[in-house]
Amino acid sequence: MELNKTIEYLRTKPEGQTFDRKSAKIDAKSLAVILVAMANADGGDIAIGIEDNGNVTGIDGNEQHINELLRASFDFCVPSVEVNAERLAYTNEYGQPNHILLIHVHQSMKLHTNQADEAFYRVGDQSKKLSFEQRLQLLYAKGGRYxxxxxxxxxxxxxxxxxxxxxxxxxxxxxxxxxxxxxxxxxxxxxxxxxxxxxxxxxxxxxxxxxxxFPRSYVRFIRYKGTEAKVGTEMNVIKDVIFEGTILEVINKTIAYVQTQIKEFTFLGPKGLFVTIPEYPAFCWQELIVNAVVHRDYSIYGTDIQVKLFDDHLVVESPGFLPGLVRTYNIRHIHFSRNPKMAVFLRDYKIVKEFGEGVDRMYREMKEAGQPEPKYVQDDFILKATLQAKSLPNAERETTAEKTKEKPKKSQRNHPKKPENYQENIIQLIQEDPSITVIRLAKLLKKTPDSVRYQLRNLTTHGIIKHEGPTKAGKWIILKPI
Structure with missing residues (x-):
């Protein structure tokens, strides 16, 4: 049997999320199930005329049946599924010409069903039938409804x-x-x-x-001892905290608390000066939390957002399919808001810093910090995003917590001056100029604007200050001493 390289590739390629092989004997209604499942998920290719075991049997000899298969996307899919089809020629084992039919299924922003009004979704190499609740969740994820x-x-x-x-x-x-x-x-x-x-x-x-x-519209923070979650007598949970309120309050409370759990490493830099860096770039872990809250599927009542911190990695889990055409492989560059009104609200409050560009920036910042890129996994109806912690040689590692345990030396001569309290400095500058901007604060404090915004949110959440008026022309009000 003389096979060209394309057919040989299709014969041996593993079946999975975006590829399937089927005999030419498959009936049109069964093919429609695969078409619907792929269109609802990531799209894909179906090779007709290759058996599941990889044997190439072709499609020639029954043109009427092949025409029925070609019409399946119109006759048995609601609404019709967009496909492209081509015939690939080969010579069979008897030296006779034959063909296989390669059908390319386009990913769709619509929710598709078969004629029996059943919805399917491609999961691995299977076409999974969706329950009514899952079907509704997929409809929301695709933006058919919000x-x-x-x-x-x-x-x-x-x-x-x-x-x-x-x-x-x-x-x-x-x-x-x-x-x-x-x-x-x-x-x-x-x-x-x-x-x-x-x-x-x-x-x-x-x-x-x-x-x-929305009983579980909160964020649950879990701190584990070690690098994996254990249960039963080996349970290794150190902290388990829940943050409730509106989405703005939940985000601010969660970020303020997680900040206290992120380690910082201090070591002597190449110029003889001490350098302090965090386990994870602040923008990155904050972006994961904000995205989880604003883009979660609130139609899923049975679970919550979970932020899990281990010794060597951080995981944020959010209920729901990735929305729209966003997938784990294109998440850096494709943006779709599952909850657009919430996204705009957080943008107005400057919580969403770079509308539609935050994930790409997160990848860049992890790379600049010398850490592995974020990892996204769609685990059924839960999206899991993982960051790997900063790894430094043991000789250079010294956490902030460890530093505070050091006993002071008798002589303080030549010791560096104790750092001033960051938040107290902010309060002092606000007292001097209630209309001071974030950019001005950052310049005077020699900090980044993101760092200042974080401290301002923290002070606001704890009722120490509040901001009145528009973002660029309002003023800060001090409610109580720090």
Whole structure:
């Protein structure tokens, strides 16, 4: 049998997420299941005329049946699946010409079903039938509907903290009152048939108690001793903390706490000066937390976002499919907001720093820090993002915690001056100029703007300061001493 290189490759290529082999005897309805599953997932290729064991049997001799297979994407898929098909020639073992049919299935932004109204999703080399809940989750992930726009059962405007709305419209410089804002913007509060409807976005952004309606819309932080999670008598959990509130409060609380758990390494640099670097670049782990909160699938009630910190890596787990056309292999460059209203809200509060570009920047910063690139894994309906910790020679390692345990020497002569308190310096500069900007603070403190923003969020979360007015023209107010 004389096979060209393409057919030999298709004969031996492992079946998986984006490739399948089928006999020409497959019926059109069965083929439609694979077409639907691939279109709903990542797209892919189907080689017709090659058996599962790799034997090439071809398609010639039954043109009517092959035409039925070619029409399967129209006749048995709802809506129709976009495909391209080509016939590849080869010579069989008897010296006779034959062909295989290679069908390329395009990835789709739509949710597809077969004629029986069953939805499938490609998982590895299988076409997995979706439950009603999973089907709805996939619809939200593809942007066919946005779950944040769905009305929340039994919620009323009384469940919204109007003071939080007031703070936000000041950031926007919105000229009308808070009730008008809620009723006229983003469909936060609507009326249908005389019934008041409050959206999920309104509750998650401004709710008095969002967890009443979204019980697991919190972030759970777990600190493990060692490099893997253990259970039973070997359970190695050191800390287990939950952060609740609106999505802004959850993000600020989580970031402030995780900051206290990230180690810093101090060592003598090449110029004879001590250098301090963190286990993970601050932007990177903060970006993972922000993305998990703003892009999680809130229609999944049974689980929560988890931030897991091990001795050598950090993992952030978020419920839901990757949204839109985003996949683990293109996540650096393809952007899609599962919850666009929440994303815009966080951008207005400067939590989302680089709209649509944060993941790519995270890859760059990990590379610049000499650390492996982030690793994303879609584990069924949970997205797991992992960062590897900074690795330094033992002779150069010295954590901040270890430094504080050192006993002071009797003579302080020639010792460096004790560093001033970072937050106290910020408060002092705000007292001197309540209208001071982040850029100005960063310049005076000789810190990065991101570092200053983090400290300001921390001070705001703990009720020490607050900001009034628009971002660029407002002022800081000190609420209590630090």
């Amino acid at each position: 779950y944040e726009d769905e009305p929340v059962y039994n919620a009323t405007i009384e469940d919204i903290d109007l003071a939080k709305v007031e703070d936000y419209i000041k950031v926007l410089s919105y000229g009308k009152d808070v009730i008008t804002y809620l009723q006229e913007n983003n469909a936060f509060v609507t009326h249908r048939g005389g019934v008041e409807r409050v959206s999920g976005a309104a509750i998650l952004l401004f709710g008095k108690n969002p967890q009443r309606f």
